[in-house]
Amino acid sequence: MLGDTQKKGLLIVFSAPSGCGKDTVLARLEKEADFRRSISMTTRQMRDGETDGVDYYFVTQDYFLKKLEQGQILEYTNYNGNYYGTPKSVIDDWLKKGETVILKIEVEGAENIKKLYPDSIGIFLIPPSIKILEQRLRNRSSETEDEVQSRMTIARNELKHAVNYDYIVVNDLLDDAIEDIKSIIRSEKHKTERSKNIIREVINNA
Ligand code: 5GP
Secondary structure, eight states: TTTTTOOOOOOEEEEOOTTTTHHHHHHHHHHHSEEEOOOEEOOOOOOOTOBTTTTTTOOHHHHHHHHHTOOOOEEEEEETTEEEESSSSSHHHHHHTTTEEEOOHHHHHHHHHHHOOTTOOOEEESSSSSHHHHHHHHHHOOOOOHHHHHHHHHHHHHHHGGGGSSSSEEEHHHHHHOOOOOOOOHHHHHHHHHHHHHHHHHHHHH
């Protein structure tokens, strides 16, 4: 089919402060859009409802540091006392196949990915207000009060980085946020830079 050959994949970096609902948004997107989601490695404890190999690969600190030393981690960060990292292996394969790949990572990792993949795009999900963010974090009740406070401090700092992203989506009504992200992905796929091969095909098939 036209445009199916040598498509350039789209790498999306998706960030949001903790408690903003990014997992809910991603879970809905997975049902409604066609993309690959990288599964990160983390040394933090598994939360209720999470599954190893689905939400994260839950690993020990020794294992994480060994993988890091072996150069098998594309980017990583230490967030609230735990390591989180993107495994290197599959991302480039997916992009070569023309797939859309989403990395759900925090701001520091996002900046590193932008350096490694300058044509990646960044989407930052923000809460309607800081107050609502704190309520959502508390409602989750998987964190202690100290952790909530610590995540709120990180969140305030992360919001300052939102200006460095290509797109800002407010997660007020979930349906609207999903539609916004889907239309961003759709538009990005049509960018001339990613469609040059299609122009070439049209000309060559004349
Ligand atoms: P949580 O503990 O709430 O699942 O994640 C804490 C933060 O770590 C979130 O902002 C999440 O996006 C980020 N994160 C998860 N995986 C990675 C990763 O592989 N690399 C980086 N840099 N951040 C990650």
